[in-house]
Amino acid sequence: MIDFTFTEEQEMFRKAAREFAENQVAPRVAEMEAAGKVSEAVVRALAEAEMMALTVPEPFGGLGLGYTARMIALEEISRISVATAMMLQVFALGIEPILKFGSEAQKQKYLPDLASGKRLATTAVTEATGGSDPTGIRTSYRKDGDDYIINGRKCFITNSHIADTLTILAKDENDPKAFSAFILEKGMPGFKATHEENKVGMRGCNTGELAFEDVRVSKEQLLFTEGKGLRVTMAAIGDVGRGGMVGCALGVQAACLEASVKFSRERILYGKPISQLPTIQSKLAEMKIDLEAGRLLAYRACAIQDKGQPSSNEFAVAKYFTTEAAQKAAKMAVDIHGGYGCMQEYAVSRYLRDAFVLGPSAGTSDIMKVIIARWVLS
Ligand SMILES: Cc1cc2nc3c(=O)[nH]c(=O)nc-3n(C[C@H](O)[C@H](O)[C@H](O)COP(=O)(O)OP(=O)(O)OC[C@H]3O[C@@H](n4cnc5c(N)ncnc54)[C@H](O)[C@@H]3O)c2cc1C
Missing domain, CATH: 1.20.140.10 (Butyryl-CoA Dehydrogenase, subunit A, domain 3)
Incomplete structure (x- = not known):
């Protein structure tokens, strides 16, 4: 039988998400619109309300509430500020590759700090030469012993300037048909967030460019199997x-x-x-x-x-x-x-x-x- 009703828990969660958006986000919308970026106070409030923990399983410090709960939260937050919802939505997109394809060690290392909101996340695929067609990207990697060296640029990346943990897609320098995904961390030598976009809408979240210049990562940063990054x-x-x-x-x-x-x-x-x-x-x-x-x-x-x-x-x-x-x-x-x-x-x-x-x-x-x-x- 198909049940088109929400459970009592889901209704309570919607009520809590609505109150959160009205009390914590609404008062800061004008400030975020003017600044063209997310407010630190809103990010802190999202973390305190455990909004970053929704899809992370309990063993890794999350709530394990799943994707219906996430949809409810995004709908309610977006009703007040779609930019804040966008920041949160791409945060979950940033942790998903680790959740679904990360090794046990990668999950242990990254997920608890992401679920608590101590660290923020994003996924960076798009480049000037590869949006709808991700195979057009030019960011490359090459092997150097047990390490990989990454070079290139990404554009239009949500949370570009606030993310601490990023999943990126790169192409094998020696095989343009092979793509791999890597976990990068803010502060790695050669990696920086550069230009910030001045968007017409969704102004209350950050969108910008990332640059990688000879960023050296160990094989522990490779997500899943080499060549299966797409x-x-x-x-x-x-x-x-x-x-x-x-x-x-x-x-x-x-x-x-x-x-x-x-x-x-x-x-x-x-x-x-x-x-x-x-x-x-x-x-x-x-x-x-x-x-x-x-x-x-x-x-x-x-x-x-x-x-x-x-x-x-x-x-x-x-x-x-x-x-x-x-x-x-x-x-x-x-x-x-x-x-x-x-x-x-x-x-x-x-x-x-x-x-x-x-x-x-x-x-x-x-x-x-x-x-x-x-x-x-x-
Ligand atoms: C606010 C914002 C946030 C974003 N956040 C992220 C992020 O966090 N991470 C990330 O990796 N990317 C992000 N993006 C990038 C987004 O994924 C790309 O903009 C999108 O994939 C389109 O690529 P493009 O802009 O290069 O357009 P193009 O691919 O150049 O498309 C140009 C036009 O061609 C059309 N077109 C392309 N291919 C076809 C086809 N096969 N058939 C018919 N029409 C086609 C498109 O519909 C479009 O009308 C973000 C973009 C925006 C605007």
């Missing part, structure tokens, strides 16, 4: 990366609908609230339909993921639908607000900017369609 990073992006973007998109959709309902009830035209106008009601109904449909797609994919089954195709459908729906909802919300929607004082103008930044991360809508078409044709 599998490591693509598996994490397919399930956890896409899933995280779905959570971010759902929060934006919910925020747009709530703001639109409130404004349309308060705005009086022709002697009555604009919520009584059929065109406004039609927009509100469309937003609600998309939000409900998006939630079904999202939580179905999470249920599959929590059973340990492959979920990347289901997340491709959910990512396409919810990120497109978030952009549509944000445009409708701005429209409903009339001229006020174009003013910074109204959050809907931020939702519009944020919604458009949801698109490329973890794969564009075009790429989701390529994946979905491959799925139906296979």
